[in-house]
Amino acid sequence: MPRRRSTNQYQHFIPRFILRRFQVGPVKSRAERDREFGRTGVDPEYVHYYDIATGSLDIRPIGKVYGVPNFYQDIRNTGNINELEEKLGDLESHAASIITALHKELPQGTFTLKRRPLERLRKFLFVMHYRNVSCSGTYFQVDHPENAGGRQWIESFMRAKGLQSSVEVWLHFLRYYLDMSHSDIMRDAAELIEKYGEEGLQKMMTKSHISPDLELFPAYTYHTQANGYFFSIWEAAEGEEFIIAHNAFGLWEGLAGGSPGLHRIFVVSPRIAIVLRGVISRPELKEHLMPGALVSSLLDVNPAPPTPIYSSGGNNMHIDHFQSARSLARYRSSQDGENDSFVFKITKLSRPQTLAFNFVVLVNMTETGSLTFLSSASMLRTSRAFRCLPMNFLASELLVPLIGRLTATTETEVSAPRQPLQSPTAVPGSDIDALKLVDIELYALLMQICMGSKRLPSAYDRAHLVLKIMEKAKPTSFADEIRREVTKVFKVCRGYLETTVSFAEGARFAPLLPSISTESSSQLFQFMIPHMSTLGAVMAGGEGILEEVQDEVAVLSFLQRASCSPGVWHTLSCSSPQAPEILSRLFKEGTSADRCVLYFTRFLYERRASPSNFSSGFHMAYSLRGLCGMAGPTTNPISQRYYQLTASMIQCLGRMMLGSLPEPYSSQPRERPKAQLAYKMSEEHSNLLFSNMKMMLRKSLPGYKPSPGGDTRAETVKKWIDEMAIVGCLAWLGKHRRNFLDCVLDAFSQGMNFKLFEDEEATGSASG
Incomplete structure (x- = not known):
């Protein structure tokens, strides 16, 4: 059965129809709510409620939050002490219908209102702020600091009307606002302004004498908001929500010319907020403002003022068309004015803008206040974001x-x-x-x-900054997950080496650049994230920005560690023909490895006619590979060409099918992780090995033409690079495609009878 209305009532200062949009669970109709209440005696509507004073979070009935028992009771009205509550209910009913229609029109991006519904909504918003429990006792409190200028007026008014307290004065004017239409209030205000002027009204407030006209002074307060602000509709970003607090209706935000209140904020649902923005920020006025005249955390939101459609057929009627404020007020209250329409473009906020909006609510929290929200996950993100700003x-x-x-x-x-x-x-x-x-x-x-409040030129720059902060930070799960995956990949790369120690191990290497181009950044992560995954790293791989950052920081953390391990850097550089060029952009030219490569290639070229310290060309190529490929990060063309050619050879031979190998090779182990190349051999064996490998690669590797060498340094170095790459390819095949390599070597026309790997004795074939 329906609930009975009693003399004692819990009267809301945030209407139920707004709280229902934050309701936990499905919203029910009035009939459904009444039936359930009749069965259980329990209010079936609940919201999340965070009590700031106690730090408690629970779910409370809508009927027991954001209100005060008998808040609007006027004990002087003995006939019906709850008359004001009933009138407020009527105003709320009109507003609820408008806001329901607004939600239905959200997908259209615009919302059109006739003048009278718009005026009722404007009046509702004003009363919403005026009715707030925190205002009732201070609006007309004689000894309140903000009322010092009007103290004499308040005292005289209370005596003239026989009012005993500031709350009774507040109720007196609340009745005025509820009884009078928007048009009537604006007409009263226009008459006051026309008679006394705005400065005259301010001066009269400091006098003890109460003119009958000044009983209408609240009309001027109403006029100030109605004429000083334009109406706009803001929609929360997808996936985000607006929140409400006990004082979140009519919050002042920002400064306009040094005066507070550029915005008046009214949250009416998790999706929609109605914002009154100072007319001083309208496009036609804003361009005349001095720099810095507007101060606000919401200035990057640019709501458009409504577009009027006048019943006369025009759309350019302006206040200047009227001779006085009174004539304008008369037009607005006329039948012609009633038929005017206003088209509002709904302003869809970005995620950072939605957060900034919610921050206005949060920064106005009080220790005795409360918060309500719809989604716990959204509230958690908002709270964390708010907390992180100093x-x-x-x-x-x-x-x-x-x-x-x-x-x-x-x-x-x-x-x-x-x-x-x-x-x-x-x-x-x-x-x-x-x-x-x-x-x-x-x-x-x-x-x-x-x-989105922290933006950097590229994803690499962003990850580099996070990595630097992370290195100085105390342990966090974010960093622990990254270190775990980086360590996993690093160990795999070390396992690929045929030697675990480089001559450059322990040397100081060039640091990663703090910034690279957007194009280079994109290429780096497109290469590295999948590559780390193939090596066993569990990458976040999600669509969220945090997962992206986590993967990118993991890449840079690995690269930083790999750059200090010459052997691991060599493995990484030879993993793809594209890798050398991409990785070389991470360092300044002239790294320690670059200087080493240039010095030794010049030294060896100048001494090529002298008795050699190398037993053969293979021995020299093996040693040069250690200098040019395993000296750490490089940017020089010699190392880059070596890495690219080695990677191409490995890709080519590594793709060849192993299942078709004849016996005995198909039965032999494919992988021999501990295989180590023997670097010393005779010049005869060296020449045979290189000539056969070059012949095979010329046939199997598209575009490969081995350099014959020559008298110039450039020609000589090209030949060295070919032979260094062959050594690198043999080392890789010996570890990962050993049975295939044995088959290839045994197929060469000349018997070699030499030792190619350290763990074998010299035999008639390379397979041993």
């Missing part, structure tokens, strides 16, 4: 318990499949300082990147 640090302390409770209940809801970030919260009931559980600098940077 300017919000003190206010964000009030959110620490909320973050803890949301983290405990929404781990499975948060969009990231893996949770790289730990919440900056204390375990409920413990004495652990929440800030000790995370590194604030790293957390702040990551959240700024996720919000």
Whole structure:
């Protein structure tokens, strides 16, 4: 059965129809709610409610939050002490219908209102702020500091009307606002302005004498908001939501010419906020402002003023067409004015803009206030983002318990499949300082990147900055996951080496550049992320920005570690023909390895006619490969050509089918991880090996033409590079395609009878 209305009522200062849009569970019709209440006696509507004073988060009935018992009761009205509540209910009903229609029109991107519904909505918004529980006791409080200028007027008015308290004065004018239409209030204000002027009205407020006209002074207050702000509709970004607080209706934000209140904010649902923006920011006025005249965290949102469609057929009627404010007010209240329409373009916010909007609500939190939201996951993201900004640090302390409770209940809801970030919260009931559980600098940077407030020229630059902060940070799960996967890949690469120690091991190497081009950045991650996956790393691989950053930081962390291990860098550089060019862009020209390569190739070329220290050309190629390929990161063309040619040879021979090998090769082990090339052999065997390998590669590797050498340094070095690459290819085949290599070597026309690998004795064939 329907619920009975009693004399004692819980009266909301945030209407139920708005709270229902934040309802946990499905929204029910009035009939459904009444039936369920009749069966159970329990209010079937609930919302999330964070009590800031106690740090508690629970689900509370809508009928028991954001209100005060008997808040609007006028005990002087003995006939019906709840008359004001009933009139407010009528105004709310009109507003609820408009806001319902607005939600239906969201997909269209525009919303059209006739003048009268728009006026009712404007009046509703004004009363929403005026009715706020925090305002009722201070609006006309005689000894309140903000009322010092009007103290005499308030005292005289209370005596003239027989009012005993500031709350009674507040109720007196609330009745005026509810009884009068928007047009009537604006007409009263126009008459006051025309008679006294705005400066005259301000001066009269300081006098103790109450003119009958000044009983209408609240009309001027209403006029100030109605004429000083244009109406705009803001929609939250996809995946984000607006939040509400106990004081989140009519919040002032920003400065205009040094005066507070560039914006008046009204959240009416998780999707929609109605924002009144100062007319001073309209395009036709804004261009005349001095730089810095507007100060706001919401200035990058650019809502368009509504487009009027006048019943006369024109669309360019302006206040200048009227001789006075009174004549304008008369037009607006006329039948012609009633038929005017206004088209609002709905302003769709980005994710950072939605967060910035919510931050306005959060920064106005009080220790005795409360918060309500729809999605726990969205509230958690918003709270974390708010907490990471230094300017919000003190206010964000009030959110620490909320973050803890949301983290405990929404781990499975948060969009990231893996949770790289730990919440900056204390375990409920413990004495652990929440800030000790995370590194604030790293957390702040990551959240700024996720919000979009921290932008860098390229993904590489972003990852480099995060890596530098991460290296100085205390341990976090974000960093631990990256280090675990990097270590895994590093060990795999070390296992690919035929020798674990380079002559350059332990040397100081060039650091990674802090910035590279966007194109180079894109090519790097397109190559490295899949490559690390093939080596066994579990990459985040998600669509979210945090997963992208995690993968990119993992790449740079691995590259930084690999760059300090010449053998691992060699393995990486020979992994693909594209790798050398991509990786060389990460360093300044003239690395220590570059200087080493240039010095030794020049030295060997100048001494080529002298008695050699090498037993053969193979011995020299083996040694040069150690100098040019295993000296650490390089940018010089000699090393780059060696890496590219080696990678091409490995790809070509590595793709050849092994299943068709004849016996005994098909039965032999394919992989011999400990295989080590024997670098010393006779010149005769060296010449035979190189000539046969070059002949085979010429046939199997498209575009390969071995350099014959010559008298010039360039021609000689080209021949050296070919033979260095053959040595590298043989070393790889010996470890990973050993049975295939044995088959190839045994097929050469001349018997070799030499030792190619350290773990074998010399026999009539390379297979041993």
